[in-house]
Amino acid sequence: MSLKSNLTFGRGLKDGVPIALGYLSVSFAFGMSAASKGFPFWSPCLISLTNFTGTGQFVGVDLIAAKAGLFELAFTLLIINLRYLLMSLSLSQRLAPNVGLGKRLLIAFGNTDEIFAVAMQQEGLLPFRYMGGLIISSFSGWVFGTAIGAGASNLMPAAICSALGIAVYAMFIAIIVPPARKHQPVLRIVLIAITLSSVFFFVPPFHSLSSGWSIIICGAIASAYGAYFYPLRDDDNLSGESEEGGEQNDN
Amino acid sequence: MTTEALLVATAVMALVTYLPRVLPLAIFRRKIQNPFLRSFLLYMPYGILAAMIFPAVFFSTNSWISASFGVLISLVLAWFRRGLLTVAIGGTFAVLIAEWILTLI
Numbered sequence: 001m002s003l004k005s006n007l008t009f010g011r012g013l014k015d016g017v018p019i020a021l022g023y024l025s026v027s028f029a030f031g032m033s034a035a036s037k038g039f040p041f042w043s044p045c046l047i048s049l050t051n052f053t054g055t056g057q058f059v060g061v062d063l064i065a066a067k068a069g070l071f072e073l074a075f076t077l078l079i080i081n082l083r084y085l086l087m088s089l090s091l092s093q094r095l096a097p098n099v100g101l102g103k104r105l106l107i108a109f110g111n112t113d114e115i116f117a118v119a120m121q122q123e124g125l126l127p128f129r130y131m132g133g134l135i136i137s138s139f140s141g142w143v144f145g146t147a148i149g150a151g152a153s154n155l156m157p158a159a160i161c162s163a164l165g166i167a168v169y170a171m172f173i174a175i176i177v178p179p180a181r182k183h184q185p186v187l188r189i190v191l192i193a194i195t196l197s198s199v200f201f202f203v204p205p206f207h208s209l210s211s212g213w214s215i216i217i218c219g220a221i222a223s224a225y226g227a228y229f230y231p232l233r234d235d236d237n238l239s240g241e242s243e244e245g246g247e248q249n250d251n
Numbered sequence: 252m253t254t255e256a257l258l259v260a261t262a263v264m265a266l267v268t269y270l271p272r273v274l275p276l277a278i279f280r281r282k283i284q285n286p287f288l289r290s291f292l293l294y295m296p297y298g299i300l301a302a303m304i305f306p307a308v309f310f311s312t313n314s315w316i317s318a319s320f321g322v323l324i325s326l327v328l329a330w331f332r333r334g335l336l337t338v339a340i341g342g343t344f345a346v347l348i349a350e351w352i353l354t355l356i
Binding site: 017018019021022038039040043046047050051052053056057060064070073074077078081082083084085086087088089090091092093095101104105107108109111113116117118120159160162163164165166167168169170171172173174175176177178179180181185186189190191192193194196197198201202211214215216218219220221222223224226227228230231232238 | 252254257258259260261262263264265266267268269270271272273274275276277278279280282283286287288289290291292293294295296297298299300301302303304305306307308311312313317318321322325326328329330332333334335336337338339340341342343344346347350351
């Protein structure tokens with residue numbers, strides 16, 4: 001079977017650029033926070049090179065600095081990372097059939113929230129070369145930002161650091177709004193997930209739930225609702241691209 | 252913190268990050284046929300991302316006011332289908348401007 005899609009390696013590299021830019025700020029903050037907690041320069045760099053995850057790294061460094069045991073470290077991070085089970089399962093359904101086990105092992109390392117989200121936006125099956133490009137440019141931004149943050153922690157003005165905190169969330173917004181605008185079921189799923197997640201965050205009895213659990217529970221309930229009431233056919237796709245003709249025909 | 256302790260902790264972190272990412276990809280090689288499960292997995296990114304953004308985004312900057320302004324601008328840009336980079340930069344600038352205005356008040 002030939003896979004003549006436009007999802008080339010170069011396209012992957014290019015699609016990874018906004019992720020890398022978003023990562024620069026987050027990983028910069030990570031490197032900075034590790035350095036300020038007394039970690040030697042190489043340590044946050046090695047963590048970014050081997051982990052490649054946002055929340056988990058921040059929490060991990062906090063726990064290590066607080067002299068937590070290895071079991072506590074492993075257990076807490078495992079809970080935070082549980083969402084990757086669902087994401088990887090979802091991604092496994094979109095990889096081209098010729099992506100073998102070895103390549104899957106590599107792709108798995110790069111299945112971050114952002115890479116996953118951008119990959120799932122594409123139409124059709126995902127070839128290895130596209131995933132490779134996407135992961136390489138994103139990963140470079142992640143490691144590079146960490147090194148700068150850990151090395152020169154006070155170069156960036158505080159105001160810019162604060163503002164950059166929103167960059168990754170803004171990117172997520174850019175990912176979910178177009179399909180939510182176009183597909184009623186996606187809009188409902190998004191609204192349900194937001195409502196649940198706000199309840200979990202603000203209502204006291206749920207507040208003790210860690211954010212890792214909260215995300216996976218809210219996301220799963222909302223998607224199960226969508227799958228039950230609006231099952232998709234095989235050829236349905238959820239991209240947010242406007243129909244041919246663009247904006248005018250769309251409303 | 253000794254070098255050895257840091258290396259062990261880093262390895263533990265890497266392991267519990269990689270395992271949940273790799274197991275489903277290594278195990279589920281074939282297409283899932285069950286329509287409910289298929290739909291669930293296709294909808295899942297949106298549910299998870301929505302839960303990740305809200306309400307956490309309001310605490311991602313120095314104040315919820317600047318963050319709200321950033322969210323508003325990001326929503327508007329995303330509504331008009333601007334690319335990821337444009338929305339990310341637009342949201343960031345919105346926060347910068349809002350925080351600058353807040354210092355004037």
